[in-house]
Amino acid sequence: MPGDKKVLGIRQEDYGGLWERRTPFNPDQVKKIVDQGVKVLMEPCGRRAFPQVAYEEAGAIFTDDLSEASLIIGIKQVPLPSILPDKTYCFFAHVIKAQEENMPLLDAILKHNIRLIDYEGWLDFKGVRLDSVFGQYAGRAGMVNILHGLGLRLLALGYHTPLIHIAAPHSYPSLAAIRDAVKHVGAAISKGAIPKSIGPLTFAFMGAGNVSRGAQEMLNGLPVEFVKAVELKEKALNGDHKKVYATVLDCEDHLVKRDGGKFDLNEYFKQPKLYRSIFPEEIAPWVSCIINGVLWNYDHPRTLTIENLRNLISQTPKDDGKGSPGTPKLPHRLLGVCDITADPGGSLEFVKDCTHIDSPFGLYNINDDSFKTSTFDGPGVLVCAVSNMPSQLPEEASSDFGDLLLPLIPDLLKSDATKSLSQEDLPKSIYDAVITSNGKLTPKFAYIEGLRAKAGV
Helix, strand or coil: CHHHCCEEEECCCCCCCCCCCCCCCCHHHHHHHHCCCCEEEECCCCCCCCCHHHHHHHCCEECCCCCCCCEEECCCCCCHHHCCCCCEEEECCCCCCCCHHHHHHHHHHHHCCCEEEECCCCECCCCCECCHHHHHHHHHHHHHHHHHHHHHHHHHCCCCCHHHHCCCHHHCCCHHHHHHHHHHHHHHHHCCCCCCCCCCCEEEEECCCHHHHHHHHHHCCCCEEECCHHHHHHHHHHCCCCCEEEEEECHHHHEEECCCCCCCHHHHHHCHHHEEECHHHHHHHHCCEEEECCCCCCCCCCCECHHHHHHHHHCCCHHHCCCCCCCCCCCCCCCEEEECCCCCCCCECCCCCCEECCECEEEEECCCCEEECCCCCCCCEEEECECCHHHHCHHHHHHHHHHHHHHHHHHHCCCCCCCCHHHCCCCHHHHCCEEEECCEECHHHCHHHHHHHHHCC
16 A cells, blocks of 8 residues: 555754764665655755765655654754654654753654654664674774874974875775875885884774774874883883884773772673772873773773872983983873763863864873874873764765665654554664653653653753
């Protein structure tokens, strides 16, 4: 029957500013959905990474009215005036921690009887997290960003290095082009293009998850040697300047019990205050750049506090030499940090604000607690904390995300927000990702009310 045809709506991305160019599906993926007999409605969006004509050729229908669709999907949050009642929505809502800025959105979702299925933590049929794709792309973009920034910072400090030839990730037409550019720079480094007076650059990756792996993947384009944290000091002091060195730090690599007992991961997550990080005094003094891929909780040890940073900046490593007018001495070993989690006041306490794709860097000056985004020159540590890193690689990020989401569409289209969730025949992978239904939080996410009450939001 014609009236039984399933209808899928794909939103425009009107939340997150001019750089949000991602989309749930590329044109080829939309064609696969259309070929299954699904009517696909798409809101026009000139910023979408793929051209509208390609979607039209795939069979999508462009319209400003998605009311015919029972299932509406997007990437970022939905502006309150755009919410259509009695629909199933899929997007990153950012509400599971009772984030204050998104509580009005949650209230509107409950009011309008929205069945909200959130990508965060959602597992596909193979047990792969849907949000893992964007985590990897955040890592890739973040690593390229900070390499680009380090090239500019070192130039401001008096040194031309091959890193100056790495551009911002959104400047490249593809991920393949970025890899080629990084490999080109890596070839120059392997020939000795990093001055000995700078010494080998060293990187510390905080975390070993998807974000960290994405960042490591891009650093692999340079002549990098990964070492244990305890080996980093020796490499920083006596390593080969034709290489860069890196260490990957998981919890057990820098967290120790305050009472001297054995590290226990389960205990750490239950009672984090029993632990402290040895990163500031034993590892950080030998690090040129920190890549942070770990979200911080308020009761967990920080990677670097403001006081830790003050101590680092005040240190003058003996191996740095006195320098000369032509080869000035670096002010301190720590040149920059890339907080890919974009978590102000989090594990890197001195990261006070997020940065933006069109202004991704700032210099944090510990002496006056200032953060300047207009220059690479002057005292301070370079900070990159772009809040929407994956948007810099929108084509590949969207396509890889769509590959994970595509097999779930037939079951998602069965969802009817006007029915009780208990009456729906949804796979467990989808059912477990439902945050709201029938005007209520689902039992799995009922804890959000407690968080709201505690925070007064």
